[in-house]
Amino acid sequence: xxxxLLAAPLLVAAYIYVLRRRRKxxxxxxxxALVKRGLGSRARxxxxxxxxxxxxxxxxxxxxxxxPSAVVTLASEGxxxxxxxxxxxxxxxxxxxxxxxxxxxxxxxxxxxxxxEKIRIGIVGFSGAAFLVQAPTTDTAALDTAIxxxxxxxxxAIGAAVVTSLQTIFPDVHVDMMxxxxxxxxxxxxxxxxxxxxxxxxxxxxxxPGSYRSAAIVLMTDGxxxxxPDPIEAARVAANLGVRIFTIGFGTANGQMISFxxxxxRAMLDEPTLKAMATMTNGQYYHAQSAQELTKIYQLLxxxxxxxxxxxxxxxxxxxxxxLFCLAAGVLSLLWFF
Numbered sequence: 001x002x003x004x005l006l007a008a009p010l011l012v013a014a015y016i017y018v019l020r021r022r023r024k025x026x027x028x029x030x031x032x033a034l035v036k037r038g039l040g041s042r043a044r045x046x047x048x049x050x051x052x053x054x055x056x057x058x059x060x061x062x063x064x065x066x067x068p069s070a071v072v073t074l075a076s077e078g079x080x081x082x083x084x085x086x087x088x089x090x091x092x093x094x095x096x097x098x099x100x101x102x103x104x105x106x107x108x109x110x111x112x113x114x115x116x117e118k119i120r121i122g123i124v125g126f127s128g129a130a131f132l133v134q135a136p137t138t139d140t141a142a143l144d145t146a147i148x149x150x151x152x153x154x155x156x157a158i159g160a161a162v163v164t165s166l167q168t169i170f171p172d173v174h175v176d177m178m179x180x181x182x183x184x185x186x187x188x189x190x191x192x193x194x195x196x197x198x199x200x201x202x203x204x205x206x207x208x209p210g211s212y213r214s215a216a217i218v219l220m221t222d223g224x225x226x227x228x229p230d231p232i233e234a235a236r237v238a239a240n241l242g243v244r245i246f247t248i249g250f251g252t253a254n255g256q257m258i259s260f261x262x263x264x265x266r267a268m269l270d271e272p273t274l275k276a277m278a279t280m281t282n283g284q285y286y287h288a289q290s291a292q293e294l295t296k297i298y299q300l301l302x303x304x305x306x307x308x309x310x311x312x313x314x315x316x317x318x319x320x321x322x323x324l325f326c327l328a329a330g331v332l333s334l335l336w337f338f
Contacts, residue, residue, distance in 0.1 A: 001066040008059055015051055022155055046336050053329035057322040064318035069311050079214050080136045081115070082304055083108060086221035086250070088156040093222070095252045098290055100222055103291035104250060105147050108220075111298035112143045113191040118305050122168050126161035127153030128227055157228035158221055158273070162245065166238055169215045178203045178237045179229055204241065205281040210282025213241030216305055219277075220248040220294075224270030234278070235277035244283040246305075247274040248297055252289050 085108060091101040112121055122136035134146035166175045217238065227230050238245055249269045271287070272321045278285040288294035 001062060004062040004065070005060075007044035008055060009057050011055060011058070025103060046332075050329040050333045050336075051104045053325045057325035057329065057333060060318045060322035060325065064322065067313055067315050068312045068318065079118075079216075079305075080120045080122065080169060082124055082136070082168055082215065082217045083111070084126060084130070084161040084165050084217060084219040086103045086127075086156060086158075086161075086223065087125045087150045087152050088127045088221075088223055089152050089154055090156070090251075091152045092222045093251065096153070096250070096289070096294075097136045099149065099201060100251060101152055103294060104220060105150065106297050107291060107294040108147045109144050110138055110295055111218075111302060112147070114299065114302050117128070119306060123147060124161055124165050124166075124168065125150050126157050126164070128155040128157060130160035130164035130228075131158055132164060136168065155226045156221065158225040159229035159232040160227075160235040161219060161221075162234035162238055162277075163216065163229060164230065165217045165219075166234075166241060166243060169217075169243060170241065173204060173241075178234055178240065201289055207242040209239040209280060210242060212242045212244075216283070217243060217245045218248070218298075218301060218305075219245055219274075220250055221269075221274070222249070222251040223268065225273065231277055232280075235280055239281045243281065246278050246279040246301060247278045248285045248294070249274050249283045249285070249287045250294060256314060 044121055080132055085104060087101065091099070091104065093100050096103045108225070115121065117138065120136040121134075122132065122145065123134040125131055125133045133150065137143065153160055163175050163179065167173075235245055249271055253271060269287075275285045277283070286297045286300075288297050
């Protein structure tokens, strides 16, 4: 449709041709200089302004017919956020006062309390395994109860947390079947290991990372993966499904040695893995060394996740502008020449 803009120079040429024909016709007047002086310089440019405005209006309509679009940021009317929270033994560390688990719970409750009303939040806890503590809901009281009931356990399964979160977002998809070397249909359907005839569900085709805007995962951990599926492979599954993962590393840089049921645990972050997970899913990584920093990160995510960036057609703006230029041309013509 933009080829129609080539008509603009033709219209200008036609306008100049008409003006020249009128000028030749005016030569029959005995004193042309007297006529020009009577018109004045202001009158001469006034006669060209309405046609110029009409030309601009025509060009805007041609552009509108091409259905232009722009990437705009709009307030989200809903969606789902899965909060995957680390409840491994290292969360008992007191390098963050009063301790890591209490600080993370307080920050998570603040995140829940300040979200938009239509945003659903689900809670996934993970230690040696990942488990859905609260299905996605808008019930703030139920979410606060679920967060407050989290208790530290052994080991850390970051990859399993991602898989459980994805399974919550896509209940009809066999997420574990998309994870190479881990799980399988027999772990979800009860099929025999020797039953080769059982049909395997087809994985959905990969999409652009970060393109699924209806849900996101916010994963907070203070350590490194020690059991379960590889977090990078789990993040790759999330990327193929278009789900963004926002990772938060929690705790001081040097960590802390703690005793947990007779075992010594050193809480240390695996930042390279967390950064890689965020990058490949088009998310973002954050590091919080205190309860205040963690709260600020959750507040930042509250704003970030409640806005949707999408490509939107903006033809209406061009049509409106064309109408205004056309109206201005008509009004000026009436005021100046009638």
